[in-house]
Amino acid sequence: MKCQKCDKPATFHITELTGGKPQELHLCEDHAREYLTQSNDEQSTVGSMAAVLAQQMAQQMAVGQTAEELAQLDQQVCPVCGISFYEFRSQGRLGCPFDYTCFKKQLEPLILNIHGETEHVGKRPSRGVSGSESRTQLIRLRREMKEAVAREDYERASELRDEIQRIQSASKD
Amino acid sequence: MKIDDLKLKSGEWLRGSGPESDIVISSRIRLARNLADYPFVSRASEADRDHIENTLHNCIPDLQEGKELLYIDMKTLAELDCQFLVERHLISREHAESTGARAVAIDGHERYSLMVNEEDHLRIQVMHSGLDLEGAWEQITGIDDLIEQKVTYAFHESLGYLTACPTNVGTGMRVSVMLHLPALVLTRQIEKVFRSLQKISLAVRGLYGEGSQSMGDFYQISNQITLGRTEADLVKQVADIVPVIIDYERQAREFLIKESHENLHDRVSRAYGILRTAQTISSEETMHLLSSVRMGVNLGLINDLEIPTINELFIQTQPAHLQKLSGTELDPTDRNIERARFLRRHLQKHTNGDEPEQN
Ligand SMILES: [Zn+2]
Ligand SMILES: [Zn+2]
Numbered sequence: 118m119k120c121q122k123c124d125k126p127a128t129f130h131i132t133e134l135t136g137g138k139p140q141e142l143h144l145c146e147d148h149a150r151e152y153l154t155q156s157n158d159e160q161s162t163v164g165s166m167a168a169v170l171a172q173q174m175a176q177q178m179a180v181g182q183t184a185e186e187l188a189q190l191d192q193q194v195c196p197v198c199g200i201s202f203y204e205f206r207s208q209g210r211l212g213c214p215f216d217y218t219c220f221k222k223q224l225e226p227l228i229l230n231i232h233g234e235t236e237h238v239g240k241r242p243s244r245g246v247s248g249s250e251s252r253t254q255l256i257r258l259r260r261e262m263k264e265a266v267a268r269e270d271y272e273r274a275s276e277l278r279d280e281i282q283r284i285q286s287a288s289k290d
Numbered sequence: 291m292k293i294d295d296l297k298l299k300s301g302e303w304l305r306g307s308g309p310e311s312d313i314v315i316s317s318r319i320r321l322a323r324n325l326a327d328y329p330f331v332s333r334a335s336e337a338d339r340d341h342i343e344n345t346l347h348n349c350i351p352d353l354q355e356g357k358e359l360l361y362i363d364m365k366t367l368a369e370l371d372c373q374f375l376v377e378r379h380l381i382s383r384e385h386a387e388s389t390g391a392r393a394v395a396i397d398g399h400e401r402y403s404l405m406v407n408e409e410d411h412l413r414i415q416v417m418h419s420g421l422d423l424e425g426a427w428e429q430i431t432g433i434d435d436l437i438e439q440k441v442t443y444a445f446h447e448s449l450g451y452l453t454a455c456p457t458n459v460g461t462g463m464r465v466s467v468m469l470h471l472p473a474l475v476l477t478r479q480i481e482k483v484f485r486s487l488q489k490i491s492l493a494v495r496g497l498y499g500e501g502s503q504s505m506g507d508f509y510q511i512s513n514q515i516t517l518g519r520t521e522a523d524l525v526k527q528v529a530d531i532v533p534v535i536i537d538y539e540r541q542a543r544e545f546l547i548k549e550s551h552e553n554l555h556d557r558v559s560r561a562y563g564i565l566r567t568a569q570t571i572s573s574e575e576t577m578h579l580l581s582s583v584r585m586g587v588n589l590g591l592i593n594d595l596e597i598p599t600i601n602e603l604f605i606q607t608q609p610a611h612l613q614k615l616s617g618t619e620l621d622p623t624d625r626n627i628e629r630a631r632f633l634r635r636h637l638q639k640h641t642n643g644d645e646p647e648q649n
Pocket of ligand 2: 197198200213
């Protein structure tokens with residue numbers, strides 16, 4: 118039997134027992150090493166998330182959301198980091214913390230599918246959580262400031278700089 | 291402390307002590323955290339990555355408590371050194387192979403490491419020897435608290451800690467134990483055990499060799515869900531199942547001792563013999579034979595070898611370790627020769643009789 122990733126003989130036979138049914142992988146020594154030393158949880162979660170996303174699309178179609186509506190959700194863009202939901206779907210990684218807020222409608226069923234829950238009940242930052250969301254807006258403000266400087270709108274740039282400093286000093290105790 | 295100082299010793303998690311350490315190699319917990327005011331790593335600019343790296347680097351002095359912490363800038367680290375850290379379980383392969391500003395901080399005892407700019411801005415990992423998930427949790431939450439005093443983490447009122455991938459959101463926590471289960475493999479019961487684990491949403495990863503041959507017989511069990519349960523619950527979920535598996539493995543070992551003592555003793559002795567005399571050996575065969583020898587030591591069939599020595603050999607016979615320890619780059623053929631030489635040297639030393647007792 119040949120390795121699934123190259124022409125060398127497959128000497129490693131890995132059974133991945135994560136998720137649904139066991140998945141068999143046949144790899145040569147080099148590819149097995151590569152596979153097995155990937156950060157232990159990632160290769161399974163990426164695979165299972167792709168499956169959940171596909172399943173969710175099918176479910177949404179089934180409950181009568183039209184392809185058009187789905188395309189619209191896909192094109193939605195995060196105002197903070199600029200990632201589109203489609204980009205997230207194809208890469209499997211979000212762009213910034215605000216994505217959880219602006220893509221709430223799309224992510225909530227996904228999160229429910231993965232975890233079976235939507236409420237965090239564990240540890241919380243000891244100094245409260247209020248500072249976190251306003252600090253995330255710094256990502257947008259810094260980007261806008263850079264753009265203002267680029268188009269030589271220094272008045273706007275200095276407004277933005279003041280706002281950035283205000284948020285930065287507010288969240289430092 | 292330098293990276294080369296690591297090669298002469300081994301991580302504390304390999305010392306083969308701690309509860310149930312004949313079967314449980316290590317207990318590991320990792321937390322995924324992100325700074326609130328930067329894009330996640332995959333969307334961060336090079337300048338963002340530099341800022342993230344700087345911010346987190348500044349937290350390091352508070353973690354040291356007088357102990358030495360090795361901080362490694364991975365942007366300029368040689369490939370062999372990256373591979374070396376992967377083999378020691380201190381960084382992930384993705385972290386080794388990615389590009390751009392990124393780093394790892396390693397505690398001198400290798401009980402914890404911090405990866406900066408991996409998939410998330412910060413990945414804290416704690417590794418303890420044997421079955422000690424509670425101890426690992428206590429340590430990691432302490433480290434997390436110290437860092438949190440310095441930075442603002444991305445945290446959502448109802449979703450908890452926000453991560454680049456929604457599979458980690460909430461606690462951002464992955465709890466895992468690495469188990470050595472040679473007797474369950476030998477008695478062909480391992481699949482049955484795993485099927486039952488899947489039903490309770492635990493992930494199991496196993497590695498098999500050709501046919502019934504097993505490869506190292508190491509398995510890792512970890513939680514899949516990170517949201518909607520407390521950290522203590524997630525620890526408990528994994529911690530509760532481990533004694534059950536340990537019990538199965540012990541029963542299988544007893545069965546082998548009772549029902550086929552000669553076969554088992556023969557298998558173990560041959561494995562030991564090959565490892566002590568081979569002139570060229572692949573890492574696959576090495577893992578396979580070391581696994582038998584490890585079980586043989588635990589069952590009292592081999593008396594002149596210590597578990598920590600075997601645990602270390604599993605790591606030291608990997609490609610980057612062999613090359614670091616021998617001080618030269620080696621192609622696969624030369625690695626197999628060097629591996630055999632390394633094994634002969636280390637295993638014969640222990641049977642020399644006139645060698646002073648080590649403690
Ligand atoms: Zn291959
Ligand atoms: Zn965003």
